[in-house]
Amino acid sequence: MGLRLPLVVLLATVLTYGCATAQDVTTDHPAPPAPPVEKETQSQPPTPVPPPPEAPAKSRDTTASSAVPGIIAGAQSVRPEDAGALAVEVGASPVEKGAAGESAAAAAGVQAGQPAHNVEQPPLAPDSPKALALRPVPDAVSERPQDTEAPVIPSVIDNADLVCFYGHPYSRYMGILGEAPLPETAAKVEKVAAAYDAVNGERSTIAGFEIIYATANADATVGIINKERLQQYIDYADARNMVVILDHQLGKLSVTDAVKSMLPYLRHKSVHLAIDPEWSTDKPGKVIGSVTAVQINKAQQLIQDYLVEHDISGKKLFVVHQFNWRMIQNRQDVRADFERVSLIHNADGYGSPQDKYRSWNYNKAALNMPLKGFKLFYPKSWKDAGYDKPLLTPAEVMQLRPRPVLVMYQ
Numbered sequence: 001m002g003l004r005l006p007l008v009v010l011l012a013t014v015l016t017y018g019c020a021t022a023q024d025v026t027t028d029h030p031a032p033p034a035p036p037v038e039k040e041t042q043s044q045p046p047t048p049v050p051p052p053p054e055a056p057a058k059s060r061d062t063t064a065s066s067a068v069p070g071i072i073a074g075a076q077s078v079r080p081e082d083a084g085a086l087a088v089e090v091g092a093s094p095v096e097k098g099a100a101g102e103s104a105a106a107a108a109g110v111q112a113g114q115p116a117h118n119v120e121q122p123p124l125a126p127d128s129p130k131a132l133a134l135r136p137v138p139d140a141v142s143e144r145p146q147d148t149e150a151p152v153i154p155s156v157i158d159n160a161d162l163v164c165f166y167g168h169p170y171s172r173y174m175g176i177l178g179e180a181p182l183p184e185t186a187a188k189v190e191k192v193a194a195a196y197d198a199v200n201g202e203r204s205t206i207a208g209f210e211i212i213y214a215t216a217n218a219d220a221t222v223g224i225i226n227k228e229r230l231q232q233y234i235d236y237a238d239a240r241n242m243v244v245i246l247d248h249q250l251g252k253l254s255v256t257d258a259v260k261s262m263l264p265y266l267r268h269k270s271v272h273l274a275i276d277p278e279w280s281t282d283k284p285g286k287v288i289g290s291v292t293a294v295q296i297n298k299a300q301q302l303i304q305d306y307l308v309e310h311d312i313s314g315k316k317l318f319v320v321h322q323f324n325w326r327m328i329q330n331r332q333d334v335r336a337d338f339e340r341v342s343l344i345h346n347a348d349g350y351g352s353p354q355d356k357y358r359s360w361n362y363n364k365a366a367l368n369m370p371l372k373g374f375k376l377f378y379p380k381s382w383k384d385a386g387y388d389k390p391l392l393t394p395a396e397v398m399q400l401r402p403r404p405v406l407v408m409y410q
Contacts, residue, residue, distance in 0.1 A: 007392065011025070011108075013243060014393050021113065023070070023192050025327055032225065035062040043149060054337035059407050060318075062303060064184055071164045071394060080164050083272070119260040127359075129354050129357035129358045129361060130353065130354070130357045132357070132361045132364075133357040133360045133361055133364070133400055133401070134399050134400065134401055135401055136401045137364065137367070137401055137402050153312065153314060153315050153339060153340060154313075154314045154315065155315035155317075155342045156206065156243060156272075156314075156315075156317065156342075157317070157342055157344075157371070157405045157406070159203055159204060159208045160203055160205055161196060161203055161204075161205050161206075161403075161404070161405055161406070161407065162205070162206050162207075162208055162243055162405065162406045162407070163192055163196050163205055163206070163207055163208070163407050163408070163409075164189065164207070164208040164209055164210045164243065164245060164407070164408040164409070165177045165185060165188070165189045165192075165208075165209055165210070165408070165409055165410040166209075166210040166212075166247075166375070166408045166409060167179075167210075167211070167212065167410060168211070168212045168215065168225065169182075169211065169225070169229050169230075170225075170226070170229070174215075175212075176188075176378055176409055177210075177211065182232060182233065182236055186207070186236065186240070186242070189207045189208070189409075190207045192207070192394075192409065193205040193206065193207040195394045196394045196397075196398065196407065198394070199394050199395045199398050200398050200403075202349055204242055206241065206242065206391040207242050207243075208237060208242045208243030208244060208245065208270070209233055209237065209242070209243075209244050209245070210244075210245040210247050210274060210319075210408050211225065211233060211244060211245070211246055211247065212225065212247050212249065213225055213230070213247055213248050213262060214247075214250070214251070214253075214258065214261070215249055216249040216250065216251040216279035216284040216285075217251065217284065218284060218285060219365050220252035220281065220282045220283070220284055221250040221251055221252065222248075222249060222250070222251045222253060224261075228364055230246075233271060234265070234268050235323065236273060237268075237270035237271075238269055238270045241270075241371070242270060243271075243272060243317075243353075244270045244271050244272070245271075245272045245273065245274050245317065245319055246262050246265060246271060246272070246273055246274065247274040247275070247319075247321075248261070248262060248273075248274070248275050248276070249276050249278075249279035249280075249282075249284070250275060250276065250277070250279050250280035250289065250291070251279060251280070251284060252281075252282055253297070254295070255275060255280070255291050255298070255299050255331065256295070256298060256299065256302065258275060259273060259275070259299045259302050260302065261302065263302065263303070263306045266306060266307065266310075266312060266316055267312060271316075272316050272317035272318070272319070273303065273316065273317070273319070274317075274318070274319035274320070274321065274346075275291065275296075275299070275318075275319075275320055276321045276322065276348075277289050277290050277291040277320065277322065277327040277328060278321065278324070278327060278348075287383070288324050288326055288327065289327065290326050290327050290328065290329050291320075291327070291328060291329070292328075292329040292330055293328065293329065293330040293331060293332070293334040293335075294330070294332035294333070296320060296328070296334050296335075296343075297333075297334065297335045299318065300318055300335065300338045300341045300343060301338065303316055303318055303338075303340065303341050304338050304339065304340040304341055307340045308340065313396055314340075314404040315339075315340050315341060315342050316340065316341060316342070317341075317342050317343075317344055317406075318341050318342070318343050318344070319344045319346050319373060319406065320334075320343070320344070320346065320349060320369075321346045321348045321375075322344055322345065322346065322347065322363055323347065323348040323349035325362070331368075331369075332366070332368060333368075334366070334368055334369055334372065335368070336368060336369050336370060342371060343369055343371060344369075344373045344405065344406050344410070345363055345366060345369035345372055345373065346363075346369045346373030346406060347359050347360045347362075347363045347369065347372065347373065347374050347375060347404075348370070348372070348375050349375070350376075350377035350386060350387055350388050351388065351389075352388075352389055353388075353390070353392060353396075356376075356388065356392060360372075360374065361362055361399060364401075364402070370402065371405055371406075372400075372402055372403075372404045372405065372406075373404050373405065373406035373407070373408065374397055374400065374404040374406070374407050374408075375407075375410060376382070376388055376391060376392060376397070376410070377391075377407045377409075378391065378405070378409060378410065379391065394407075
């Protein structure tokens with residue numbers, strides 16, 4: 001049943017949860033205390049990351065469930081609106097819908113109730129964020145140069161697009177990955193992947209998981225995921241031709257040390273790596289972190305050398321997230337020509353479709369990283385902000401140019 005609120009209250013709510021400001025530092029919003037659990041490091045959860053100037057507001061919903069053994073205490077970030085909702089059951093946001101919205105949500109295999117906002121839209125202004133986002137560029141997949149004199153080293157994205165659920169297996173507040181048991185989560189992401197398979201032409205789709213391997217604490221130390229639990233996801237993916245992307249939040253660790261800690265997992269056919277520069281700072285959650293082009297290039301060299309040294313066939317993915325200009329320093333110097341690495345430049349950040357398009361256009365401008373990824377944020381009934389409103393449909397995501405080869409949902 002709808003609730004009619006006074007205009008003043010509505011305006012106050014909009015101002016409170018506006019999705020884009022120019023701030024880069026926020027005040028502390030500590031999470032509720034949790035009982036001691038298995039840990040590598042212990043600290044208070046970091047405060048939420050503020051929105052960037054040129055992209056949608058963005059932060060991690062990374063409140064871990066301390067009731068489950070194996071979670072790293074203190075390895076969470078909590079948005080202020082989440083702090084009072086830690087015990088609330090997760091569910092889809094109750095949004096009014098029409099038949100068209102119902103059909104689109106069902107086809108996508110995602111939360112029902114999101115309006116089909118691609119219906120009966122007025123003509124786009126040529127310089128609008130959406131028009132720019134859909135404007136063609138040399139396609140990163142179909143026009144990838146091929147070396148006819150040397151054998152082509154296969155990559156998982158040669159003929160397929162990846163659709164992954166993001167998060168931490170021990171926390172429903174860090175992403176959809178932690179909302180359900182592994183088999184149920186796998187079934188959900190495969191359903192979403194099927195929706196993309198219906199709209200991505202001749203390319204197939206592969207479902208998978210992007211798992212937070214190392215979570216940045218408030219003191220910039222990192223908490224490592226329980227190894228046995230992680231292995232369950234890897235074994236599951238290996239047996240079903242899915243993918244696993246291990247995501248490192250860095251903290252005060254160097255990119256080199258962070259990547260080295262994950263290299264042994266590359267022996268598994270399903271496993272690939274990622275880093276999140278947002279958290280590469282001595283003040284996670286208060287200051288947006290950054291890495292340099294030199295560090296990214298060195299990480300790719302480490303991956304390549306490891307694959308060669310251990311006779312691991314094929315290419316591996318290396319995903320680098322970005323939603324703010326400062327997250328990748330000297331971005332124009334990032335290389336994407338390592339023979340054994342497929343570098344994916346992933347557009348992070350939540351907000352309205354226009355916010356998403358603006359963020360995409362900023363990453364799109366980095367032509368030296370032609371392979372792109374796109375992240376979406378599911379609405380939740382226990383959240384008033386911090387998600388996409390409305391959620392773009394698979395058809396709309398596939399209209400982006402260059403077309404993303406990786407799509408993930410948090």
